[in-house]
Amino acid sequence: MEHRFQVDLRGIVDLLSHHLYASPRVFARELVQNATDAITARREAEPDWVGGTVRIEPTADGGLRVHDDGIGLTEPQVHTFLASVGRTSKRDDLGFARQDFLGQFGIGLLSCFMVADTVEVVTRSARGGPAVRWTGYADGRYTTEVDDAARGPVGTTVTLRPRADAGHWLAADQVRDLVRDYARLLDVPVLFCPPAGEPVRLTEPQAPWEVVHADPAARREALLDYGATLLGARPMDVIDLRVPEAGLVGVGFVLPSPSTVGQGGHRVYLKRMLLSDDASKLLPEWAFFVRCVVDTSVLRPTASREALYEDDLLGAVRDGLGGQIRSWLLELSVSQPERLAAFLRVHHLGVKALAVRDDEMLRLVDSWLPFETSRGMMPLRLFRQHLAMIRYVETVDEFRSLAAIASAAGTPIVNAGYAYDAEILQRLPRLDPAIRTRRLDPGELAARLESLSPGQLAVAETFLATARTVLTELDCVPQLRQFDPVTVPALYVLGQAAREQDSVRRAVAGSDELWSEVLSAFADVNVDHRPELVFNWRHPLIRRLAGQPAGAALRNAVEALYGQALLAGHHPLRAVDSAALNRSFLALLDRAFTDPATGPDTPAEEAP
Structure with missing residues (x-):
């Protein structure tokens, strides 16, 4: 036995308002859209017709009336299109191509029930026949009647009577603003007709x-x-x-x-x-x-x-x-x-994102976009002049710690620590195969720094011996070089091989016994790659320490320089690093406030 589905109109309206439409405001769009499509349909059917206007009128009882002089509906079409939920669209059945019309889904009139309890449609078809009045109610009922006196000319009038909780949606100012927003570019005149005052056109003849x-x-x-x-x-x-x-x-x-x-x-x-x-x-x-x-x-x-x-x-x-x-x-x-430069100052990120996948935009970035380099801000094309290799670092902290030293060592570098920079540098050879780029290995940079003379090394022998002893406990080795700027007393250098080995060591130290054994298998046990602490002989403090005898004070100084170099380079601190830094800091403070003749300061006696 065949049965038909029972449709609950209240449930459908709830579905529309809570799950399909973002806001009840769309009722204004649907009303104007239906009116505009009716006008379009009449223009198709009557090529010589010169009318076509939509009128929006607030009513005295707080409702809304929308008139159009479009094609209208016959009585059978009223039953078919206004009282059937789920039909595709009246445009197909009226014989017009869908792409000529705004509407596509045939549920626009139902959206009016989100703001109205009653929707009344009075329509007369351009194909002849009497005017028909259709009245729909939010509870799912509707009535129809032939009312030839209700509307003389061809067209349709839709009247909404507001729900108790939705009156603000049909307020005159609200409707005017909604219709203007939705219909501003329509080529059909849409007029807002307030109860008092002249009609106002809400559409513009041209975009x-x-x-x-x-x-x-x-x-x-x-x-x-x-x-x-x-x-x-x-x-x-x-x-x-x-x-x-x-x-x-x-x-x-x-x-x-x-x-x-x-x-x-x-x-x-x-x-x-x-x-x-x-x-x-x-x-x-x-x-x-x-x-x-x-x-x-x-x-x-x-x-x-x-x-x-x-x-x-x-x-x-x-x-x-x-x-x-x-x-x-x-x-x-x-x-x-000039306009390009102004644009790049604001929106360089979007241009770089495009350059990662587009060679023409890569060429633009290469020529015009300034990058941060150890030589200052400049485009890559200018930076790479007279360079056989473009070297870069991938973090901002690494660039800040190495930029000045790299320049002094004759190895200018690019800061690729920002979004897309590393990918752009890696793609540069696509512009010219002669361009070569490589990530800077800090260990390579340390090897380029100027060595000391045999006489200088002899003076610093005790200092270096103490540094080796202290730094061995911290998985680090000392180097003594001379480099600019002289304001840097020590530089912590973590080469690529040392970086990988250090990552494994940190992971092993933070894991349980089982995982420590597994991770240890990834460590290179045959070669000892450890970070280097490079002391700068040109710094007055380092030369002064080189003349000090071995002892606790020198050990504390080495630990302090190690901690300061880690912090300056924004390197993560292990527990052993924090302990060494705290120990040296407190020991040096204690020594600074200790009188060699009387020993540590004691609290003064209270005054009588």
Whole structure:
């Protein structure tokens, strides 16, 4: 036996309001959308017809009335399209191509029940027949009646009577602002008719990018002014966007301040009706410095008509728009380097993200984007002149500790501690096979520092012997070199091999017995790679310590220099390192406040 599903209209309205639509505000869009489609349908059916206006009228009882002079409905169509939940759309059954219309899902009228208890539709069809009054109620009932006197001309009037808890949605100012926001770009006149006062047109005959200006400069200024109203601040620049296969046209605004990675905030119109003012995934991830305002006639909306459906066409649009933004950047580099420099100061992160995958953008970054180097801020193309090898470090702390010393050693380095920098440096050979890049091994840098003469080494023999004894307990070896700047007394150098071995040792020290044995298997037991503490002979303190006799004071000095070098290089401290630093600090303080003649200070006697 065949049965039909029973439909609970209240349940459907609850589903719409809580799970499909983000807000009840969409009722305004659906009303204007249906009215506009009715006008479009009549224009298709009557090519010589010259009408087409939508009128929005607040009513005295707090309700809302929407008139259109579109194609209207016959009585059978009223039953078919207004009282059937789940039918695709009246546009197909009326014989018109779907792509010519705004609506796609045929549930727009139901959205009105999110703000109204009663929805009344009075309509007369352009195909003839009497006017029909349809009244729907939120509890699922509806009535129809032929009312030839209800509406003389062809068209449709929809009247909403508000729910007790939704009156604010139908307030005159609220409705006016909602309709203007949604329908601003429609080519159909939409008039807001307040109870007192002249009608106000809420739509504009042309989109801002369609307006013709006297010259390109005037057009650019007008679009920047438009962008300022949308963004709250004047954009840096405007980019014309067009993807014909998606029927997409519009503009992209370059944000005037740094933005976080992440896509959103694009204003998308579908057939000139606002789809979303916070659309995402319209641009590639790297182009997060651009906010778009576009109109499309082909891209598919989601069922709620509040976002774009992710499909192959949207992916192609994303690639196409990304290519146009990329071309804009390349054009700036050729014809307007000052504007490019200003842009890079603000949005270098997005450009670097693109350079990681695009050779032309890599070339732009190489030529124009300043990098932090031991020679100062400069583009990579300038930095690498007269260098056989570009050496870089991958952390900011490592660069800060090594930059001055690397320059003094004749090994300039690049700070690749920021996002995408290391990947960009590794890709540079794609521009020219002669370019060679390599991460700097600090052990290699230490070997380039100037050695001491035999006489200097003889003077420092006792100091070096004490340093070896102290540092052996800390898994480190001493070196004595002379280098600039003289303000650095000691440098902690962790070469690549030592870094790997040190990582294993730290892991072993922090693991239980079983895991310690497993991790120990990864350690190279045949070669002893340990960090180096390089003392700077040019520093007055080191030369002074070299003349001191062996003893506790010299041991404490070595421990203090070791701890200070770790801290200066932002290296992590192990428990043994912290203990050595604390021990030396307290011992040196104690020695500083001890009188050699009387011994440690004792508390003074209280005054009588």
